[in-house]
Amino acid sequence: MRGRDAGTVGVGRLVAAACARACARACAAVWVAVWVAVWVAACASPPRAGPREEATGRASARAERVLREFPAVSDFGRDLTTDQQVLQVLDRAAFGPRPGDVARVRRLGVDRWIAEQLTPDGIDDGAMDAFVARIPPDTAQSNGAADPRVVKVARAVASERQLQEVMVDFWENHFTVYAGKGRPMRDFLPAYDRDVIRPHALGHFRDLLGAVAKSPAMLFYLDNWRSGVRGLNENYGRELLELHTLGVDGGYTQADVIAVARALTGWSIDRPAQGGGFIFRPRLHDTGEKVLLGHHLAAGRGIADAEEVLDILARHPSTARFVALKLCERFVSDTPPPALVARTAATFTRTDGDLRQVVWTILTSPEFFSRAAYRAKVKSPFELVVSAVRALGGQPDSTRRSAQVIARLGEPVFGHQAPNGYPETGTSWMSTGAILARINFGQAAAAGRIPGASLDDWPAARILRTAPRAAQVDSVVGEILGGAASPDSRAILLSGGNPLDTGGGTPLRGLAQIVGLALGAPEFQRR
Amino acid sequence: MERRVFVRSGALALVTLGLSPRFLRRVVFAADLPAARRGKVLICLFQRGAADALNIVVPHGESAYYAMRPTIAIPRPARGTPSGAGTIDLDGFFGLHPALAPLLPLYAQRHLAIVHAVGSPSATRSHFDAQDYMESGTPDAKATPDGWLNRYLAAQGTCEAGRTRAPSTVSPFRAVALAPETPRILEGPAPTVALSDLQEFSVRATGSQVERLEALYRTGSADIVHATGAESFEAVRMLRAANPQQYVPAVEYPRSPFGQRLQQIAQLIKADVGLEIAFTDVGGWDTHVNQGAATGQLAERLADFARGIAALVTDLGDRMADVAIVTMSEFGRMARENGNGGTDHGHAGAMFVLGGDVRGGRVYGRWPGLQPEQLFEGRDLARTTDFRAVFSELVSQHLGGAHLDAIFPGFSATERLGLV
Numbered sequence: 001m002r003g004r005d006a007g008t009v010g011v012g013r014l015v016a017a018a019c020a021r022a023c024a025r026a027c028a029a030v031w032v033a034v035w036v037a038v039w040v041a042a043c044a045s046p047p048r049a050g051p052r053e054e055a056t057g058r059a060s061a062r063a064e065r066v067l068r069e070f071p072a073v074s075d076f077g078r079d080l081t082t083d084q085q086v087l088q089v090l091d092r093a094a095f096g097p098r099p100g101d102v103a104r105v106r107r108l109g110v111d112r113w114i115a116e117q118l119t120p121d122g123i124d125d126g127a128m129d130a131f132v133a134r135i136p137p138d139t140a141q142s143n144g145a146a147d148p149r150v151v152k153v154a155r156a157v158a159s160e161r162q163l164q165e166v167m168v169d170f171w172e173n174h175f176t177v178y179a180g181k182g183r184p185m186r187d188f189l190p191a192y193d194r195d196v197i198r199p200h201a202l203g204h205f206r207d208l209l210g211a212v213a214k215s216p217a218m219l220f221y222l223d224n225w226r227s228g229v230r231g232l233n234e235n236y237g238r239e240l241l242e243l244h245t246l247g248v249d250g251g252y253t254q255a256d257v258i259a260v261a262r263a264l265t266g267w268s269i270d271r272p273a274q275g276g277g278f279i280f281r282p283r284l285h286d287t288g289e290k291v292l293l294g295h296h297l298a299a300g301r302g303i304a305d306a307e308e309v310l311d312i313l314a315r316h317p318s319t320a321r322f323v324a325l326k327l328c329e330r331f332v333s334d335t336p337p338p339a340l341v342a343r344t345a346a347t348f349t350r351t352d353g354d355l356r357q358v359v360w361t362i363l364t365s366p367e368f369f370s371r372a373a374y375r376a377k378v379k380s381p382f383e384l385v386v387s388a389v390r391a392l393g394g395q396p397d398s399t400r401r402s403a404q405v406i407a408r409l410g411e412p413v414f415g416h417q418a419p420n421g422y423p424e425t426g427t428s429w430m431s432t433g434a435i436l437a438r439i440n441f442g443q444a445a446a447a448g449r450i451p452g453a454s455l456d457d458w459p460a461a462r463i464l465r466t467a468p469r470a471a472q473v474d475s476v477v478g479e480i481l482g483g484a485a486s487p488d489s490r491a492i493l494l495s496g497g498n499p500l501d502t503g504g505g506t507p508l509r510g511l512a513q514i515v516g517l518a519l520g521a522p523e524f525q526r527r
Numbered sequence: 528m529e530r531r532v533f534v535r536s537g538a539l540a541l542v543t544l545g546l547s548p549r550f551l552r553r554v555v556f557a558a559d560l561p562a563a564r565r566g567k568v569l570i571c572l573f574q575r576g577a578a579d580a581l582n583i584v585v586p587h588g589e590s591a592y593y594a595m596r597p598t599i600a601i602p603r604p605a606r607g608t609p610s611g612a613g614t615i616d617l618d619g620f621f622g623l624h625p626a627l628a629p630l631l632p633l634y635a636q637r638h639l640a641i642v643h644a645v646g647s648p649s650a651t652r653s654h655f656d657a658q659d660y661m662e663s664g665t666p667d668a669k670a671t672p673d674g675w676l677n678r679y680l681a682a683q684g685t686c687e688a689g690r691t692r693a694p695s696t697v698s699p700f701r702a703v704a705l706a707p708e709t710p711r712i713l714e715g716p717a718p719t720v721a722l723s724d725l726q727e728f729s730v731r732a733t734g735s736q737v738e739r740l741e742a743l744y745r746t747g748s749a750d751i752v753h754a755t756g757a758e759s760f761e762a763v764r765m766l767r768a769a770n771p772q773q774y775v776p777a778v779e780y781p782r783s784p785f786g787q788r789l790q791q792i793a794q795l796i797k798a799d800v801g802l803e804i805a806f807t808d809v810g811g812w813d814t815h816v817n818q819g820a821a822t823g824q825l826a827e828r829l830a831d832f833a834r835g836i837a838a839l840v841t842d843l844g845d846r847m848a849d850v851a852i853v854t855m856s857e858f859g860r861m862a863r864e865n866g867n868g869g870t871d872h873g874h875a876g877a878m879f880v881l882g883g884d885v886r887g888g889r890v891y892g893r894w895p896g897l898q899p900e901q902l903f904e905g906r907d908l909a910r911t912t913d914f915r916a917v918f919s920e921l922v923s924q925h926l927g928g929a930h931l932d933a934i935f936p937g938f939s940a941t942e943r944l945g946l947v
Contacts, residue, residue, distance in 0.1 A: 181655065223653070235656075239669070248670050378752060410709070418659055418711070420670055430755040431709060432699055432762050433721045433728070439740055439756070440731045488746035492739050513736060520732075521743045522752040 063112035066119040070360045073111060078369035085110045085369055087482045091527035092331050092377070093117055093363055094162030096387030099459045099479065114363050117163035118202060118356045128159045128396075135398045138186075143275050145190035149179075149403040149413040152193060154396035156386045157452065167201035167355070168193070169382065170330050172414075174323075175212045175244060176421035177221040179414040184220060187275035189414055192217035205323065205353030206314040209244065213310060214278040216269045222419065225269040227261065228284035237261030239419045240313065247325075250318030256293055260313075262286040263297065263305040320348040324358070329424040331362050333376045340367040375484055375526045378426030381409035383527060384438060388445050388519055391480045394453035401451045409437050426526075435525075442520030446512045455512055465511050469494060472514050480518045484526075493517050567849050567926050568796055570805045570839075571676065571712065573661075574832070574856035576813035577654060579870050580877035581862060581908060582825060583627070584641055584890065588620035591897035595863040599820045599870070601625070612821045617641075621890045625821050626829035629837035633881060637888035638840070638847070640880045640946050644892050645912040646858055650904075652872040654813070657857035662712035664915060664935050675934050676702065676804055677715030679922055682930035698801025699762035705788035705807040713806060718755075720762060725771060725791050729763055771798035778841045785809040786835040793842045796850065803926070812856060816867040840881060851882035851925045851947070853917065859908050862897055874907035878917055884925060884947050891944050916940045920947055 080088060086105045090097040093114060105113045116123065132154060138147040152172075156165045177192060179185055196215045200208035212218050218236070219225040227233035237260035241252050266285030270276035280303045289299040295312055297305055313319055324344035328336035340362070347354075347361040362368055379387060385406045389395075403413055410429070416422055423429070441450070448454045455461045460479055464472050473493045477485040485493065493514050518524060585601045586592050593600050601624055604616035614622030615631055621643065623631060633639040649666040651657050660666040664675030673681075680702050702719040704710050709721040722728045730737050744756030771794035780786040788807040795802045811828050818825045836854075840847055859876035875895075881887065895901050895909040903909040915938045922928040924947035932939075 178655070242670055417655055418669060420672070423672075427751050430751050431721070432718060432755060432759040433709070435752075435755050435759045436728065436730060436763065439759075443732045443736075486747040489743055492742045492746070495739060516732070516736065517739055517743065520740050522747060522750075522756060525752045 059116070060108060060112070062122055063108055063116040066122060067112050067115040069119070070115055070357070070364075073364040075111075075369070077366040079366075079371040080369045080374055082106065082110070083483075084374060088369060088374060089114060089363065091375070091387075091482070092368075093166060095156050095165065095383060096390050096527065097482070098390045099393045111364060114163075114360065117161070118360060120161035120164040120202060123160050125160050128155060128161075131158065131396055131398070140186055141190065142187050143190065147400060147403075148189045148193040150398065150400055151190075152413055153382075153386065153402045153406065154398065156382070157389050157394065157402075158396040163359070164198075164201055166330075167359070168197055170327070171197050171201050171208065173416075173421040173424075174326060175208075175218065176416050176419060177217045177414060178417050179412075180417065181221050184269075184272045184275065185217065188215070188217035188220060191215070202355050202359070205319075205348070205355060206310065208355075209310050209314050210307070212244070213240075213264075213267065213306070216272065216275070216277060219267060219269050219278070220272065224264055224267055225272065227265050227267075228281075229262075229265050229286040232258070232261055232265065232286075234258065234261045237264055240264075243419055243421075245313040245322065246316055246318040247322035250316070250322060252293060255291075259290040259292040259297075260306075260309055262288070262290055263292070263309045266303070267306060314353055315349075317345070317349065320345040320353075323353075324348055326424055327358065328362060331359075332365075332368050332373050334425040334427060337367045340365055375482075375523075377527050378429055378525055379527050380422065380426070380429055381406050381411035381434075381438075382413070384409065384525065385441070385450070387527065388442070388524070389450065389453040391519075392445070392453045392455065392458045392515075394450075394457050397451040399451060405441065405450060409441060410434055438525060439520040442518075442524065443516045445519050446516030448512075455515060458515075461511060469510065469514075472511050476511075476514045476518045480515065481521065481523045484523050485518075485521070486523070489521055489523060566801075566803060568802055568805065568851070569921055569926055570792060570850065570852045571807075572836070572852065572854045573658075573710075573712070573806070573808035574812050574854060575654075575658060575808050575810045576856070577657075577858050577860055577872060578812040578856040578876060579814055579818065579825060580643065580856075580859040580875070582818070582820070583624050583829065584643055584877045585614045585622045585624060586620065586643075586894070586897065587614045587616070587622045589897045592862075595897070597864070598868055599818055599864050601821055618890060620894075624826065624829050626826040627833045629833040630879070633837070633840060634888055638881055638883065638885060640885050640887040640889060640891060642878045642880065642891045642912055642917055642944065642946070644875045644895050644908055644910055645878050645914055645917060646875040646910040647914060648910070650874070652858065652874075654857055654872075659711060661855055661857055661914060662710065664918065665937070673715030674710070674712035675918065676712045676806065677717050677719065678934045679926070679928055679930075680717035680719070680804065681715060682933050683926075683928050698803075699758050699765060700795060700800040700802050702804040703792075703795060703802060703806070705791055705805070710806055710808065713804070718758060719804075725766065725794065728766055730760070765800060769798035769800050771795050771800065774798060776838070776842050777844065778838045780838045780842075781831050781834045783831045783835070785831055786838065789835045789839045790842070793839055796843060796846055814860070815865070815869040815871060818869045836879075836881070848883035851880065851885060851921055853881075853921055854879040855914065861906050862902055862908055863906065874903040875910035876908075878914070880917065880921070880946050882925065882947075886946060891946060912944070913938070913940070916944055917946065920944055 078085065083106070086102050087097070089110055090101055090105060132146070132151055135146040135150055135154065137144045152168070156169065159165050172193065175197070177185065179189060192215055196211045200211055222236035222239055223233045224236035234257055238257045240260055241250065241257060242248050246252055266281045268279050268281045268284065270279035282302055285302060287300045290297040292309060292312060293316070297308060321341065324341050325336070328341050328344060332340065344358060344361050348358050351357040367373060385402065406413065407415060411422055444450055445453050446455065460475050464475055473490060476493065477483060477490060581592065582599065582601055587603045602613040604622055605613045613625065615625055615628060616622045617634060630639055647657060647660050647666045649657065649660050659669065662674045663671040665671040699718065700720060702713055702717065704713050704719065704721040706721055706723060709719060713719045730740060732740060741760045744753050744760060747753055774794045774797040776790055776793065780790040792805045792807065795805070809832065814825050817823065836852065843850055855878055856876050858872065858874055860870035860873040862873065865871050893911040895911050899905060901909060915935045919931050919935055919940060920943065922934060923931060
């Protein structure tokens, strides 16, 4: 609620400025008087400042405390203004601002907000957890769990732990698994999201890698559960090297692929049809000695074999570089500056893969706050839909519909067949058919046809629906486009009829038209 | 490779909007549509699920075939007049499944060629991996980011365009997938259109809102978002002007989704929207249980498949001179039937190639035989032709494409099949 009220004030200020201009041109003074009265009434809602300020104070103190867990930084060398820095972190380290978020981050301070978000356990997310607990079980699942796709979209929309959600999306893409692989996969997915990825998304890389290696979802997806000394399956061994750790140019050979696959023999699934867990089957394990990347693995060590393989891979410099590059692509730009990637990789190595420190290096870097990086990323369909619902102050969806909207836009959750995941480069998402679908999505969202997102939920709409066009446009550009509309776009948004001038029609239609244009605009495709 | 970014200059389209003249310097003439060229067209049809090649192009001259498939084999061709229950003989050794009767005239007219024992050098029996390899064109290399059809488009588009035609003359409908999402085979840097229905390729807004949306993409910076948006509006306008749905099919297509998609491909070709590559797919080939013989599950799939293709060829008429159609499936099925009247995953398969310039009327590829020692891993039809040999001949001989080493990296055909 704190954020929402603050948002209203922000909108009010924007509206007031726009209104002054509009009135100078045409508006009747009588209208201004009425409208200002409405605005003042809206701002003078019952005072609940006491507990709110207390909560803010606690949050500040906590943020100050966690800030000390990270190396000191200064904003010297940052190209962006403070307001731009606020928008940059909300667009990259969160799925876009909700009404009021900008004011909240500005108040807390950008670096303190990042530190707080990098410490998700300290952020109260009880309302979100309660919502997730109420999502009805998925009937297609034998274990009575909720559809993990629904859970993931809902959390991205409404969780207070936004950076945690961004990291979950990143790792579920890096360690991608495919829901369509076969019958048991649907049963494995809830635990993969909940118990494998989430607890380690901002933990240590080695722990995450190990949890994935023992997850039925990955063992099934890349066929390792059937791999044995008498029927070696190289599938997981190869992807572990190529896609999960060293990268395709990370300096391994076909012999290393075979060594990893042999070490992983026996890593299997206990009763897969019953959705069972990890099991090591000694009789399937290749007990011979192996050589991996120059390391000698002695014979007869059983499960310790592959544990050491994971140690070697997690600490290899190629892994640090590869993971750093992908994270910089996600957070900074499709072509991140090599110097930043190198510093990020150095943090990865120095901290033994402490992902909080790695992400801190990226998010507080001058490169992250550079003009070149500002609004440089094209949103993925997931980011587009979630950011639109958030911009309108929408609610999480407990049905499959939001996930289906994202799937229709081309990014079905857990729906990427190939083990390389969806592209981290934003421009890969741009295609003719895709952009039409995005434009149509914007129209549907503005018309209230997307679950959870309705103009009725948008706090600004309460006072904007009867405002003049110019005031509406200024607010929409400020709140939904982060003030980033080009002069041309702004003029186009202004070009519609003013419902008050024409004297007819429903006022909200005029506003819906502007919101539809904003959500369908090129500016909203970027973050 | 980065998508090229271009914003066409010109003016006028937005005059109706009443926008300030400032815009008009940067927006486009509605009339400035890419010149539609009547060029070569390649239509790719993917049978997803691993079609049972041995019951589609039947080696009725092999006694081992009948020995291994006691309940599901297609009976030997009937002597005298062909009956509906047996193999339709082609050359005394191979024959077509009776449900493929609609394709027989095309074979007789030498417009249909068959390649047997064709497939991937990868030994995988995973649908997922094998489809991926067939579409990326790089067997056993999973990290290939793009599909081979897109690599063809990119190689042909960027290198040729610089010399012979400006990028702005490339039709937005150069490559179209009749599919809800861009298939792997068309993924990559070159622009493609994916649509499940021509009727849905539109901007769902009314009147001046559509114009305002277009104006948003026609103005502002010249980045990839604006450029792609401008292309989309152009494609929509082109589609509206060409109105492919005005072309009433000359024949009746099957009412199945597959038949309807083929009909829309024909409409795009007839509407001269510059279509060069079309793709669609059809599932239902994973016949592990009760696949039937001359009739049954597989026969029904084949009937739809053959009637659709025959309708497409008839409908296109003279235009088939420029069109080639190729069918593919990720692998074949086990030579021996299983205990459930079906077949499990196998290895090599069969492909159909049809077209005006195709040297049809014969079965290509060396036949490896079905004796136990001739089978792949003792169980499957062995592969004697790499699927990339078929694709690369279509690219070079039918489409006139170069850069085969970029389209199929690491592959060089040992001998030419001579399909085209």
